[in-house]
Amino acid sequence: MLTVHHLNQSRSQRVIWALEELSLPYEIVRYQREKSMLAPEALKKVHPLGKSPVVEDNGLVLAESGAILEYLQETYDPDGLLKPQEPTQKVQYRFWLHYAEGSLMPPLLMKLVFSSLGKPPVPFGLRTLGKALGKGVEKGWLNQQLETHARYIESHLASHSWFAGEHLSMADIQMSFPVFALLARGGIDNLPHTQAWKKKVEMRPAWQRAIQKGGPFTLPGE
Structure with missing residues (x-):
């Protein structure tokens, strides 16, 4: 199952939206921003940059929201619902x-x-x-x-x-x-x-x- 490492008030919200549009099963691991508004150190245990979003899929760890969205479309959208063909x-x-x-x-x-x-x-x-x-x-x-x-x-x-x-x-x-x-x-x-x-x-x-x-x-x- 896909896992979304989700930081509140962050770019990871759009990954969750994409997964909902594709009707894919997933789980969310939640993180809260520090008082500085930075991501917590715990995210560095998932990906060295310590940023969100990060998605895990069958052992693959993906960062950068654009790359994640492209991966989801190419892997889980065979009918091209979220990518135009013209x-x-x-x-x-x-x-x-x-x-x-x-x-x-x-x-x-x-x-x-x-x-x-x-x-x-x-x-x-x-x-x-x-x-x-x-x-x-x-x-x-x-x-x-x-x-x-x-x-x-x-x-x-x-x-x-x-x-x-x-x-x-x-x-x-x-x-x-x-x-x-x-x-x-x-x-x-x-x-x-x-x-x-x-x-x-x-x-x-x-x-x-x-x-x-x-x-x-x-x-x-x-």
């Missing part, structure tokens, strides 16, 4: 699978870091300077980067029901974490198609089951 859509599928972590997540993570420089655990005497530095970076560069990403995604979803065509695919599952984070942290208005996509995700029975099993899914800023 050539143009397959190109989009591959693009969004990689874009999610390669392009979109880095500025979102930077947004989280720079917006936290005026708060604990930053030493009290440095918080005023940290807050000013964070706001300066956000205003001078970071917010514009996120705006560019948000408008790009919004434009794509204006003409596509899902990220890789007319049906849900692993590309949508991979994009769920950064898009939810973008809507929560980005401070960007007028994204009706992106918001509509998010609502469609939240209405899916498999997503709802994943939330029930994986726990509440919220992100800082929501």
